[in-house]
Amino acid sequence: MREIKESYGRIGDNEGRFDIEFWQGQGDQAIFNAALDMILDYLIIRHGHADKPRLQRTVESFEKADLIKAKETSGRPQDLIDAKELKKADN
Numbered sequence: 001m002r003e004i005k006e007s008y009g010r011i012g013d014n015e016g017r018f019d020i021e022f023w024q025g026q027g028d029q030a031i032f033n034a035a036l037d038m039i040l041d042y043l044i045i046r047h048g049h050a051d052k053p054r055l056q057r058t059v060e061s062f063e064k065a066d067l068i069k070a071k072e073t074s075g076r077p078q079d080l081i082d083a084k085e086l087k088k089a090d091n
Contacts, residue, residue, distance in 0.1 A: 064090070
């Protein structure tokens with residue numbers, strides 16, 4: 001049986017905490033599937049079909065410092081651990 005979660009409150013209360021907790025509790029695969037569904041919906045609305053969704057490939061380089069910053073910014077426990085390990089590798 002599917003679980004349904006609801007949140008009631010005034011606009012501006014909790015600053016989106018419900019959404020953050022909900023999606024963090026779903027796991028990586030559920031988040032990926034939801035994002036893919038949104039991409040397919042966009043393609044259907046924009047182009048009338050979603051035959052071959054393609055991701056843009058415009059990243060030319062990604063520096064180690066950028067990766068560390070991205071991991072620290074995310075705040076996820078595993079990303080913070082990864083960032084520390086990447087910094088250790090520099091020393």
